[in-house]
Amino acid sequence: MSSSVEAITVLSSDGDEFKITVSAAKLSKPLNWMLEDVCFSDDCDEVPTIEVNSKTLVKVIEYCEKHAPRANSGASDSDAEELKKWDIEFMKMDVKDILFHILMAANYLHMEGLYDLACQTAADLMKGMTVSQIRKIFHIKNDFSSEEQEQLRRQHPGCSFD
């Protein structure tokens, strides 16, 4: 039975194996369903794959392991404060390279806390960016004609196309 194991093994989309404790896996709805559906005992060699690459999965598991004790038992205010500080440090990763992967993984794994944190981090990062920087990170082409740009500039003096 799944309840007898403390940690489970999952595969990343790159085919690497990762261990995650049962209490941490419960932060994700799909992982929780897996725990109920799939046999994780020693005599079962089925290892479920999570469609998240290794680099991202390491971070997601790190987040789950850190947040699991609080999610499972509630926490004092000082714990919550400590966790908030940890979240800020946690998000100081190579954001441009990995933040969007974390966002999509959190979305796919139905992890509300991590999704919210990653969205807010992305927003904080983007708010000071120029329009051309935004186009670059989202691979968007400027599809305005020069007349339309002029019109937009007149309507919204705050608009900048650079």
Added chain:
Amino acid sequence: MATGGNNLYVPREIIIEILRRLPVKSLVRFRAVCKDWRNLLKSPSFIKEHYHHSTHKNPLLVFDVYNRNSIYSLLCSLRYEKETVKAERILEMDSLRRVRRLIGSSNGLLCVALDCKKDDTA
């Protein structure tokens, strides 16, 4: 192999989720990104969502300046009216100096009670 963030296609619903968390000033600027963003950012449904998100997350409101010479404005929380936060003085809000009481607010509009003492009107 893992792909780097450079090749990643971020789905529209996630982009919207991020944009909802941006300040209005950035959103006005980002209308110039492309036509799709312009249409999204000016759509009533997005504006409504953005408003709800920002008032839920950050229900602070400049409410009062206690001292004429004070370098601080006081921010008053809409959720917990007793709670005030010291913030840098915002000169544009000095007209609120005579505000004595917040009666209510709706969609960013305030109903306030003013202090009408003569010596205060200078």
